[in-house]
Amino acid sequence: MNRFVWPLIAVMALLVFLVMGLRHGDPRALPSPFIGKPAPQFELPTLKNPEVTIGTNKMAGNFALVNVWATWCVMCRAEHPFLLELAANKAIPIYGINWRDSRLEAIRWLEDLGDPYLASAYDEDGRVGIDWGVYGAPETFLVDPDGTVVYKHLGPLDPVVWQREFVSRMSGGGQTE
């Protein structure tokens, strides 16, 4: 074998390694350390009425979505129609965390676009967002009837992700109960 083949062999090895690196995991799947653990407790004023509070205890007993959103978030607008669809089909109770936003603008957004949420918590300074390990909006958490975080999705929710990641986990979770 001639020595000029060595660069080829070295590069092949590097490429195999890089393929393995890519397959090693979906780099987008930033695992949330909260998965499999109880959802972080919170108690926040609701968006529409500062006098009333909403918190983790209200969600117990059912599967629930916790959707982190804000009016400044473009992708939240993109996923909004799908959330409305889920709400209209009564697929699952959806709770919102309105994250680092202006209350007035957020209320106007819901009036203009429709409100898929049973209630939205108003997390003005992002403190609850920190507890929940939020990287950026939109993020959607699936919480099971025991209040355990089952799944977290980063980025806008769409029918494909919903079917693949959420629906399967809800039925699976139901059978083991």
Place this chain on the structure above:
Amino acid sequence: MIPEIGQFALILALALAVCQTIIPLVGAHRGDAAMMAVGRTAATGHFLFVAVSFACLTYAFLVSDFSVLYVANHSQLALPTLYKVSAVWGAHEGSLLLWILILAAWTLAVARFSSGLPVAFAARVIGVLGFLSIGFLLFALLTSNPFDRLVPAPADGGDLNPLLQDPGLAIHPPLLYVGYVGFSVAFAFAIAAMISGDLDQKWARWTRPWTTVAWMFLTLGIALGSWWAYYELGWGGWWFWDAVENASFMPWLIGTALIHSLAVTEKRGLFKSWTLLLAITAFSLSLLGTFLVRSGIIVSVHAFATDPTRGFFILSFLAIVVIGALVLYAWRAPALDSDVGFSPLSRETFLLLNNVLLVVATALVLIGTLAPLVVEMMSGGKISIGPPWFNVAFLVPMLPLVILLGMGMHTAWRTQNADAWWRVLRIPAIAAIVLGVIIPLLFYGRVSLMLVVGCGAAAWIVISALIQPVRSLLRQKGTAGITRSALGMSVAHLGMGLFVIGVTIVSAFGVESDQALQPGESIEVAGFEFHLVGLSNVQGPNFSAIEAEIEIRDDGKLVDTIRPQKRQYLVQKSWMTEAGIRAGLDKDLFVALGDQLGQNSWSVRIQYKPLIRFIWLGALVMAIGGLIAISDRRYRAGSRAAEAPA
């Protein structure tokens, strides 16, 4: 409508790139002149359509067309116009389009300035470049279309990442890409030469100016990125050994090796197969860099939005290009054994050492960049290999490199008489050692072994770089002066010397100090008094900021008043630090505003950075050296009469 035109133009450009690849390559194989001539025409059309597409995307940004998803995500109504334009390449999709545009522009330049090359050779070069364009156009159209729509369109966009809202960073990616992509030309020349099998030293001469231009832009692009990191990230460092920085630095190192090895191949017909391998490697590392940055395989502070399908696409393309090139290489290179020898003391030896050391340096950077990935795959643990490892490992090849550099410049080709060599070098050598002791001692009052080595090496490079130009100035009228090519080399090496002294001094004598400061208070850092006069609120177009007014005094005398800011960008709600810098050739005084600590107290980071400007000045001078070298007459003469004496 306009975005659809942009997308359609991109598809047409792909069709033309296919013509530009297949027809000239087949034509060159068959010796069909008409088919070969198609290459130039197709390359021109390809460029025009990519330019139209790029213009459409720019237009979408200028008119804030938020129905385009990419625009909605990376722009905003209140964004200043300059940043609306630079936002075009502010994220993955648009920067890929910029990459495609620059590749098309390089191809067009090759097509225009290749009239002196043999027709079949030029046709093959254009064909190979067309093949690379196909890969990137498919990548854009299939995985990263910048023209995707967003329905319904939002009223306002998500804003450009505030880190990128800076004039330096607006022009950093274009410069960097011109360099990165420019290595595709050297790659295409190497492939064309290997396909034809005509591998005498002519291809090296044709390749040299193109490689030097690409290298120049890469040098400027990297230096600009480093400068931006220094003042915008607010940390005051100038190089972080971040994976993305390394991705641009590896092609630079190999490109530097390639420039030197091309010189040997052109002048002496040696290192032929080695030069081919470097030409392939330089561009392959550019592709690898693209892969690392855009696949998300490595988590980095400035990684692009990541997507595994993109990663697989680039990796497949990388595999096709590199494996194809190396198979060709394994087939052709064995015929390239040269029978010319050289003595141990000759310029060839020094350039060989230069190449070996630069390749070792590149390998170290590559290992350091990929090591965290290896560890993660083996054990699942996350490690980071930071500056401490790189700073030490990188010195191992670099220190001998800078010392050999000064010797190599004054060594003759073929063989060098040792006595004559010593007569030229002994005075610079002694002067360098003396200066290595004097500079730190006299100006900074402290000396250590590393300082003597660093300053001495810098002085050594500067002096030996200046010998030839100075002699040429002092020469008798009528005798031959220095050639542009040799002058370019001297200037580039001078730049290297300036860089080394900057790095040495700033790492030895730089001072960083984190302090808490209240209005009216003063603190002393590195002999300067920093007095916080007060804080005020400032409003920008798309941010609001807190601005501190800080007076710097030296012995009670006011040196300057600087105004560091802490900005909150209104859309993304993120905080950015705008450092206040009193810049000078001899030193920078740098103040970055940190967090509010208490009622009226602020954390500030104060830094004293002696000679830090020499780092970027050195890079600029290196690039100017490249510019002088390509202005050498023989490249222009060479393009008309291929056999002009070297």
